[in-house]
Amino acid sequence: MxxxxxxxxxxxxxxxxxxxxxxxxxxxxxxxxxxxxxxxxxxxxxxxxxxxxxxxxxxxxxxxxxxxxxxxxxxxxxxxxxxxxxxxxxxxxxxxxxTNSGYHLRLDSPESIANYYMEQMRHLKKEVLIVAFFDTSCKFLGDTVLSVGCINYTIVSPREIFKSALEYNAKAVVLLHNHPSGVPIASSDDKKITKRVQEAGKLMDIQVMDHIIIGDNRYFSFKKENIIE
Missing domain, CATH: 1.10.150 (DNA polymerase; domain 1)
Known part of the structure; x- marks a missing residue:
């Protein structure tokens, strides 16, 4: 050559x-x-x-x-x-x-939240669980990484999620995790985790607004699919 x-x-x-x-x-x-x-x-x-x-x-x-x-x-x-x-x-x-997506971040818009985290999460080789926190006026307060590795029903701790929510003085949370396969389909474990965290949130008076699964430039929203209300 x-x-x-x-x-x-x-x-x-x-x-x-x-x-x-x-x-x-x-x-x-x-x-x-x-x-x-x-x-x-x-x-x-x-x-x-x-x-x-x-x-x-x-x-x-x-x-x-x-x-x-x-x-x-x-x-x-x-x-x-x-x-x-x-x-x-x-x-x-x-x-x-x-940062650019953050200007358009809205709690009532699964698409805006998915876009905000897409580039951060779509290329990850391991499953990561992130919790995003919002106040009473739906203002984004911040987020925290709760788990890295296999995300399943036994590992995810509602206690840790709401402990962090109280530190942020949050009144609503959104769960997000990625599927390294690139295919954002909710598993039975994903549904169990969501229900478990929702029930704990009711006791704490903190609403679980959505659970978003990030794939390769695609996402699955429990709220959008009416699995969560």
């Missing part, structure tokens, strides 16, 4: 110059990624390395969410420092998406 160094490309085709002349929107994913990678090897330019990173499970920029530091270090020219930089950019993109 012919190796073309970036400095040998026409100026208009070099990522840095293209960025300055036409703006970031004009660059392809591989060109933007090559700017982060910065330098290549004797055999490959940063652009060629970037293109390799985009070939895989998703065949697009979503690959960088799935790669671990160790995975990235197997690519030519990617050491630990560059791998950390790439993962830092991926994490920043999640946080930007979440």
């Amino acid at each position: 012919n190796h073309v160094k970036l400095k040998n490309l026409p100026k208009s085709d070099r990522p840095y110059e293209k960025f300055l002349n036409f703006g970031e929107q004009a660059l392809t994913d591989s060109e933007l990624l090559s700017i982060i990678i910065k330098s290549g090897t004797k055999e490959m330019s940063s652009m060629e390395i970037a293109r390799q990173l985009l070939v895989g499970k998703h065949n697009n920029i979503l690959n960088i969410y799935d790669y671990s530091i160790e995975d990235l270090c197997h690519f030519p020219g990617i050491g630990k420092v560059k791998a950390i930089q790439i993962k830092a950019v991926a994490e920043l993109s999640k946080r930007i998406t979440k």
Whole structure:
């Protein structure tokens, strides 16, 4: 394969110059990624390395969410420092998406809540249970991670959920957990957990407004499906 160094490309085709002349929107994913990678090897330019990173499970920029530091270090020219930089950019993109979605977060809208947590949870390799807290005026107060690993009826503790709710002075909660398979279908355990937490919430005068299961860019809402009222 012919190796073309970036400095040998026409100026208009070099990522840095293209960025300055036409703006970031004009660059392809591989060109933007090559700017982060910065330098290549004797055999490959940063652009060629970037293109390799985009070939895989998703065949697009979503690959960088799935790669671990160790995975990235197997690519030519990617050491630990560059791998950390790439993962830092991926994490920043999640946080930007979440922050932007937060402006539209509404307790009465399962879609807005699912969108808020989608990028944070859809790529996780393990099941994670998050509880979101709201006040009497439906204002979002914050959230907490309650469990990491297999989420089942015996592990989820209503006591821990409502202990955290009291710390936030919350009057309503929304349960969220992800399905690493990417398929957000409610299991019998999911339904049992929801009912158990709902019953405990009634005793505490704290309403369980919804239980949302996050999949791969899809979600399942107990409220939307009328399983929870």
